[in-house]
Amino acid sequence: MQGFGVAILTQVIWAQLLLLGWARASELTFELPDNAKQCFYEDIIVGTKCTLEFQVVTGGHYDVDCRLDDPDGNVLYKEMKKQYDSFTFTASKNGSYKFCFSNEFSTFTHKTVYFDFQVGEDPPLFPNENRVSALTQMESACVSIHEALKSVIDYQTRFRLREAQGRSRAEDLNTRVAFWSIGEAIILLVVSIGQVVLLRSFFSDKKTTTTRVGS
Amino acid sequence: MDGWFFDSVLLGCVVSLHQKVPFHFGKGSLVKMVALKMQLLLTFPLLTVMCSLCSALYFHIGETEKKCFIEEIPDETMVIGNYRTQLYDKQREEYLPATPGLGMFVEVKDPDDKVILSRQYGSEGRFTFTSHTPGEHQICLHSNSSKFALFAGGMLRVHLDIQVGEHATDYAEIAAKDKLTELQLRVRQLIEQVEQIQKEQNYQRYREERFRQTSESTNQRVLWWSIIQTLILVAIGFWQMRHLKSFFEAKKLV
Numbered sequence: 001m002q003g004f005g006v007a008i009l010t011q012v013i014w015a016q017l018l019l020l021g022w023a024r025a026s027e028l029t030f031e032l033p034d035n036a037k038q039c040f041y042e043d044i045i046v047g048t049k050c051t052l053e054f055q056v057v058t059g060g061h062y063d064v065d066c067r068l069d070d071p072d073g074n075v076l077y078k079e080m081k082k083q084y085d086s087f088t089f090t091a092s093k094n095g096s097y098k099f100c101f102s103n104e105f106s107t108f109t110h111k112t113v114y115f116d117f118q119v120g121e122d123p124p125l126f127p128n129e130n131r132v133s134a135l136t137q138m139e140s141a142c143v144s145i146h147e148a149l150k151s152v153i154d155y156q157t158r159f160r161l162r163e164a165q166g167r168s169r170a171e172d173l174n175t176r177v178a179f180w181s182i183g184e185a186i187i188l189l190v191v192s193i194g195q196v197v198l199l200r201s202f203f204s205d206k207k208t209t210t211t212r213v214g215s
Numbered sequence: 216m217d218g219w220f221f222d223s224v225l226l227g228c229v230v231s232l233h234q235k236v237p238f239h240f241g242k243g244s245l246v247k248m249v250a251l252k253m254q255l256l257l258t259f260p261l262l263t264v265m266c267s268l269c270s271a272l273y274f275h276i277g278e279t280e281k282k283c284f285i286e287e288i289p290d291e292t293m294v295i296g297n298y299r300t301q302l303y304d305k306q307r308e309e310y311l312p313a314t315p316g317l318g319m320f321v322e323v324k325d326p327d328d329k330v331i332l333s334r335q336y337g338s339e340g341r342f343t344f345t346s347h348t349p350g351e352h353q354i355c356l357h358s359n360s361s362k363f364a365l366f367a368g369g370m371l372r373v374h375l376d377i378q379v380g381e382h383a384t385d386y387a388e389i390a391a392k393d394k395l396t397e398l399q400l401r402v403r404q405l406i407e408q409v410e411q412i413q414k415e416q417n418y419q420r421y422r423e424e425r426f427r428q429t430s431e432s433t434n435q436r437v438l439w440w441s442i443i444q445t446l447i448l449v450a451i452g453f454w455q456m457r458h459l460k461s462f463f464e465a466k467k468l469v
Contacts, residue, residue, distance in 0.1 A: 024271065024272075024376075025382075026271065026272040026375075026376060026377075028272070028284050028375075028377065029284060029285040029286065029287070030282070030283065030284050030285065031283060031285065038274070039274065039275070040272050040273070040274050041272070041273050041274065042271075042272050042273070112285065117272060125386055125397075125400060125401060125404060136398075138398055139397065139398060139401060142398070142401040142402060142404075142405060143401070145405055146401070146404065146405060146408065149405065149408040149409065149412065150408075152412055153381075153408065153411065153412060153415075156412065156415050156416070156419075159419075160287065160415070160419065160422075163419070163422060163423070163426070164287065164422075166426065167422065167425065167426045167429070170426060170429045170430055170433065171429050173433055174429050174432055174433045174436070177433055177436050177437055177440070178436060181436065181440040181443075181444075184444065185443070185444070185447060188444075188447055188448070188451065189447075189451070192451040192454075192455060195455065196455055196458055196459065199459060200462060203462075203463075203466055203468070
């Protein structure tokens, strides 16, 4: 009884998702420690067009391994040490798709990875809109402006990520220069004083040995 | 998302399925049918609430593991995060739909490492915050492992959805509240998008200034360091020679 109810519930959920042509766009930025692998899963309906886009924001050589599997475990996309890529596919079966980012080849650099996983088309502004009816000119102008602005926002995001890369490198360089200059000053002083002390020690204790006087 | 629409669709689905149900049950199973219908009807509000996460992205998290996500946002931007957790049931070998008593601790830090949100939510929750300074905000989640036995080597499945800025606005709600026509709503959406682009560009100007400051600072440091290093070297050279000379003179070697 309980099992049957759960089975119906599952079917209802899938049916509802199918009816609505569920659309999602998930974009996340997360940190991937060295030798780590992080996987994300998403339940997708058959026939939905999906896009996975990722970019490495900070860390090392800005590369990461990415892998996308379908519910049966077949590899749909696999790239090693990629800095940025965009992959579009149409789901061929219902189920849970898995994509993983791996930093296992790196020994000590943490990477920050941004990804954007778009499932299906954007939800319409009016859920009960009759898509068959023609839009007025104003409305179709609005729609085209909306699409153009969406691509502007997209480009802005990509630009922001590239700029974050450059900025983190610059800040890294700044701190490294600071540490290195202080460190080198200390080393210089230590080495020079050490040289003098060592040289003095060659001459100070040897009372028995004859001192050679250069003439 | 439009809750009423979901409910009506769901009702339609269940009613159509319900029509087929009598064929599976025999005579005298009216009580069972009613119980099933009640069970399904009771899940409507639950599904509507959870529907925003029905097919959200999910990942696995360990018991004491802390997962952090970074959101680089301009100031005065609203961020809404929805999450849902499921615990792996070893006996049934599947993820339970909802586990009471399982909570998630959400912590949000602003770019200056100041905590702006630090709250514990239930196994399913929604957190909102608005940024006051532009920059990298960090959203961290970890489970409160008070119920140690619950985990027992299993993983927790977390569904997460974070919406930033314009994506966070609910247009259906705005349309209903301000009573806007379709065209007005579209224009409102365009206005919101343009505002977001403006904010992002302001933020970009601020970031570029920071970048420039960092580069200038590095430039200054390298310049000063090379001058100082040369001076130190020369000074040390002089000092060494002078000191050794006086040392050897004292030793009557020179």
